[in-house]
Amino acid sequence: MTGNHSNGKTIMTLTGNLFIAGQRRSSDERFQALDPSTDKAIPEPGFAIAEPADVDAACEAAEAAYAIYSNLPLEKRARFLEAMADEIDSLGDTLTERACAETGLPEARLTGERGRTVGQLRLFAQVVRDGAWQGVRIDNADPDRTPPKPDLRLRKVPLGPVAVFGASNFPLAFSIAGGDTASALAAGCPVVAKGHPAHPGTSELVAGAIMRAAEKTGVPTGMFSLLNGTSHELGTALVSDPRIQAVGFTGSRKGGEALMKVAAARKQPIPVYAEMSAINPVILLPSALESRGDALAQAYVGSVTMGAGQFCTNPGLVLAMQGEALENFAEAVGDAIHKAAPQVMLTHGIRQQFGAGKAELSAETNVTLLGEGVAPSNECQSSAAIFRTSAAEFMKNPSLGEENFGASSIIVECDDLDQLQSLLAGLEGQLTAALHMDEADYGMAGKLLPVLEKKAGRVIANGWPTGVEVSHSMVHGGPYPATSDPKSTSVGTLAIERFLRPVCYQDLPPELLPACLAGQGPDGAIRLIDGVWKI
Numbered sequence: 366m367t368g369n370h371s372n373g374k375t376i377m378t379l380t381g382n383l384f385i386a387g388q389r390r391s392s393d394e395r396f397q398a399l400d401p402s403t404d405k406a407i408p409e410p411g412f413a414i415a416e417p418a419d420v421d422a423a424c425e426a427a428e429a430a431y432a433i434y435s436n437l438p439l440e441k442r443a444r445f446l447e448a449m450a451d452e453i454d455s456l457g458d459t460l461t462e463r464a465c466a467e468t469g470l471p472e473a474r475l476t477g478e479r480g481r482t483v484g485q486l487r488l489f490a491q492v493v494r495d496g497a498w499q500g501v502r503i504d505n506a507d508p509d510r511t512p513p514k515p516d517l518r519l520r521k522v523p524l525g526p527v528a529v530f531g532a533s534n535f536p537l538a539f540s541i542a543g544g545d546t547a548s549a550l551a552a553g554c555p556v557v558a559k560g561h562p563a564h565p566g567t568s569e570l571v572a573g574a575i576m577r578a579a580e581k582t583g584v585p586t587g588m589f590s591l592l593n594g595t596s597h598e599l600g601t602a603l604v605s606d607p608r609i610q611a612v613g614f615t616g617s618r619k620g621g622e623a624l625m626k627v628a629a630a631r632k633q634p635i636p637v638y639a640e641m642s643a644i645n646p647v648i649l650l651p652s653a654l655e656s657r658g659d660a661l662a663q664a665y666v667g668s669v670t671m672g673a674g675q676f677c678t679n680p681g682l683v684l685a686m687q688g689e690a691l692e693n694f695a696e697a698v699g700d701a702i703h704k705a706a707p708q709v710m711l712t713h714g715i716r717q718q719f720g721a722g723k724a725e726l727s728a729e730t731n732v733t734l735l736g737e738g739v740a741p742s743n744e745c746q747s748s749a750a751i752f753r754t755s756a757a758e759f760m761k762n763p764s765l766g767e768e769n770f771g772a773s774s775i776i777v778e779c780d781d782l783d784q785l786q787s788l789l790a791g792l793e794g795q796l797t798a799a800l801h802m803d804e805a806d807y808g809m810a811g812k813l814l815p816v817l818e819k820k821a822g823r824v825i826a827n828g829w830p831t832g833v834e835v836s837h838s839m840v841h842g843g844p845y846p847a848t849s850d851p852k853s854t855s856v857g858t859l860a861i862e863r864f865l866r867p868v869c870y871q872d873l874p875p876e877l878l879p880a881c882l883a884g885q886g887p888d889g890a891i892r893l894i895d896g897v898w899k900i
């Protein structure tokens with residue numbers, strides 16, 4: 366990729382090359398980016414396919430950079446993250462236009478996603494500066510105690526190089542400079558990114574922005590590499606490399622599980638933070654359903670069809686008690702879904718899988734198709750579908766609880782609260798669970814909360830799961846198979862914890878202690894001294 370500047374914007378020409386520690390690397394074998402709205406190749410360039418030697422070179426550079434990058438002054442690390450944000454902003458329309466062409470997502474969505482991506486990087490810069498992430502704890506020595514108590518000091522250190530898999534459905538916010546990369550770099554870990562083959566040009570533009578930020582802020586270039594390719598062997602080789610110490614992934618359950626197996630089979634197993642599949646139950650409690658069923662129906666269809674339903678937070682399951690209010694709601698949903706425009710999906714494969722999922726649901730006995738969106742005008746589009754069944758059927762047939770990635774959802778009618786509770790208790794782990802309720806529903810909601818918090822990483826009141834806020838208290842995680850690790854989040858500042866581990870220093874002379882542990886810990890950052898939190 367080459368670049369120059371005009372009116373403060375960076376103009377980029379794609380080369381299709383890999384980025385290994387600041388060097389562009391070509392290859393004889395190349396693949397083309399595809400436009401999902403036509404299934405045709407986007408004209409030149411072809412994109413280089415990483416070979417085993419490239420994986421080796423990227424991991425070697427990451428390991429070498431780790432020693433330097435992890436020990437940089439926090440201010441320098443924070444400035445690097447901010448420079449990344451500035452460079453991505455300065456790509457302007459070049460970035461969003463390329464992402465539109467490669468994903469079929471609308472421009473407004475990608476402009477918003479770019480804002481979310483740079484906002485996320487700037488938020489992590491603040492987190493780095495603040496220093497509380499180091500988790501400093503100091504237990505002062507007590508030589509007079511029997512037995513004598515040693516001086517113990519704890520801080521968290523970065524794990525080492527992290528492999529990040531870019532997600533197809535968020536080409537910016539969950540891809541090359543997305544939440545996994547931002548939190549790993551904030552923690553002090555170099556990143557070797559595996560670009561998603563569905564948006565290689567977008568990945569190259571973002572990787573170029575990261576490289577320019579590194580050059581401007583003087584961080585070692587080995588702390589970031591971008592590998593591209595179309596085979597699973599590339600991802601397997603990356604996760605198998607002994608220098609990689611953790612993995613960040615957003616994608617299919619099948620892909621996430623495959624990488625978990627690779628990581629577990631290594632001589633040194635490593636953590637995999639995979640965000641995989643969820644159907645995100647939404648419960649419509651009786652008073653809310655009665656008082657505002659029509660508005661709920663419109664909002665539900667809006668959430669299901671947003672971005673062609675290609676969100677892991679898509680509301681794939683709606684639960685309500687039988688009765689007239691549910692019938693009215695179902696009718697309004699049927700009306701609204703019939704008007705939903707067909708949409709281009711991210712890839713040919715995702716479109717086919719979605720179509721097959723809809724066909725399977727349609728073929729189920731005791732499941733009815735409540736309504737479908739406007740028929741596609743060409744074979745590259747898909748239409749939304751909403752199904753309906755009973756709680757008894759849903760509980761009998763586990764395939765109804767599986768994610769069908771795309772604008773598809775099922776409404777399930779429950780006989781009573783007991784049946785609703787049993788159904789929820791049988792669900793797999795979820796990213797979210799939502800309750801729509803009026804004050805009159807609070808009693809019932811209170812009874813459901815224990816099962817919801819057991820199943821999901823985020824419990825929502827009177828809202829829809831799509832659209833995750835990037836903030837300090839966000840949890841975008843949940844029990845398996847929503848993610849591979851229920852103790853973590855892939856969005857929000859707590860995501861940094863995934864790439865840190867605690868080290869305790871016992872009786873080390875002050876001259877040898879890391880700066881944040883010398884004296885009584887860093888000023889300004891919260892720390893635990895002899896059991897008391899101090900700032």
Ligand SMILES: NC(=O)C1=CN([C@@H]2O[C@H](COP(=O)(O)OP(=O)(O)OC[C@H]3O[C@@H](n4cnc5c(N)ncnc54)[C@H](O)[C@@H]3O)[C@@H](O)[C@H]2O)C=CC1
Pocket residue numbers: 530531532533534559560561562595596597598599600601615616617618619620621623624640641642643676677678714715718719770
């Ligand atoms: N729940 C969610 O958030 C998402 C779910 N999906 C699901 O995944 C399906 C395919 O979409 P993709 O985005 O391509 O996801 P994917 O899981 O197939 O691929 C994601 C990344 O992992 C790599 N990968 C996949 N399987 C692998 C394996 N066995 N070994 C090594 N590397 C592997 C791919 O090359 C790619 O870089 C969709 O149809 C949908 O069902 C996709 C995106 C998000």
Ligand SMILES: O=C(O)CCC(=O)C(=O)O
Pocket residue numbers: 532534535539615675676677678830831832833834841
């Ligand atoms: O709904 C969102 O904003 C995030 C969704 C997400 O994480 C995903 O689809 O992978």
